[in-house]
Amino acid sequence: MIKIKNKEDCCGCSACANACPAKSIVMKRDDEGFLYPSIDLSLCKRCGLCEKVCPVLNQADEKAVMQKLYIVQNKDDIIRKESTSGGAFTPIAEYVIAAGGAVFGAAFEDDDHFRVIHQYVETSRELWKFRGSKYLQSEIGNTYSQTKNFLDSGRLVCYSGTPCQIAGLKAFLRKDYENLMTVDVVCRAVPSPLVFEKYLEVQKRTLGDNIKKIRFRDKYYGYSYSTMSIYAKPESKQKDYHRGIESDLWLRAFFSGIIIRPSCVSCIFRKSFQSSDFTIWDCFNVRKYAPEFDDNQGTTRLLIKTSKGIAVFEEIKKSFRWKEIGIESVSDTGKERAYSEATTFHRDEFFLDLNSQDPEKVFHKYFPYTWKVRFLHNTRYWSYRLGIYPVLKKMWNVMK
């Protein structure tokens, strides 16, 4: 029976809960807002299946057979704008749906609840739900079991998620399926859903309740200026909110490392050769490979590692502006592929404060609006308004 002695040893993938034949395992939130398995001993049959499907206890022996690396931009401007980078995921998903398959990904629960959960769609018009990175840990729910049911019935399935979620799915399935296609995102870390709820509570105090959509890495100021956007419902009198990575409280908290899941600190799934068919991540230095692609609207690095992946790419590449780049440039940027996020010194104190004090006060205590933050925000904001932000950013990158 699964026992979590150290929180670092559980990535929260829910493979154990999906696998338990006695339904004795439920995923419960801890006081940091992350899910961990909780076992009802009166139901548990001690069959040990939960341990057999744990991707942390059963690390797959992975070898890269072949790898091809591309930079891609979706030719559909709307899809690309709604996506975090170049919009690589949608054509893969569309391919699966056109073949009668089901596509799993991370989406907001519904229009009014900004909990992020894994779910599946069966039509192309619903794929917008998965576009865009939601920077918090999504809940897997029973989607591994749903995937297995689809696969066993012979249906094509595309499952997307973080590397630990894909590892959890594969460990849960315990065999290879020809009709399964997996897409993982390079993942810096996943932050706490509880902290996000508190962040939204604080935001609603000034913005109001009428939120239509939230974008964690909006392209409002262009791709090179990561921005948190909160859009108001059109019928409300509320203003939209756009704040960059230097001043938005959520982005600052996430990128500081203080609110990430403990297992992300020494993530064992951050390997060079994941077992997914596709890995997707940002390409900020696109100019280096294709200056003609550098339009500040987003580019995805697309790493393909299986012949299945290559065959699909051949079918969907007409949806992209694309260029193959040498596999050696895989580690050019995106150090998140290889190195884990460091935790911060004040982490425990932060969560203690958050659970006992007014969240606004706590956010401002740890992420004060200092003169430096003000300066960075104003510089970025005004250079954007004057149309010189992309140029300044390029100069900054060259100087670094």
Ligand SMILES: Cc1cc2nc3c(=O)[nH]c(=O)nc-3n(C[C@H](O)[C@H](O)[C@H](O)COP(=O)(O)OP(=O)(O)OC[C@H]3O[C@@H](n4cnc5c(N)ncnc54)[C@H](O)[C@@H]3O)c2cc1C
């Ligand atoms: C938590 C997280 C951390 C990331 N960290 C980095 C990083 O450090 N460096 C980097 O280069 N790229 C990172 N990415 C990936 C990057 O943000 C883009 O997702 C990637 O470049 C692909 O974008 P796209 O435009 O091609 O596709 P999009 O259409 O934007 O792709 C969205 C895909 O991401 C999945 N997804 C969205 N939110 C989540 C979530 N919360 N959990 C699991 N899956 C999710 C969707 O299911 C879908 O498959 C991260 C993504 C996430 C979700």
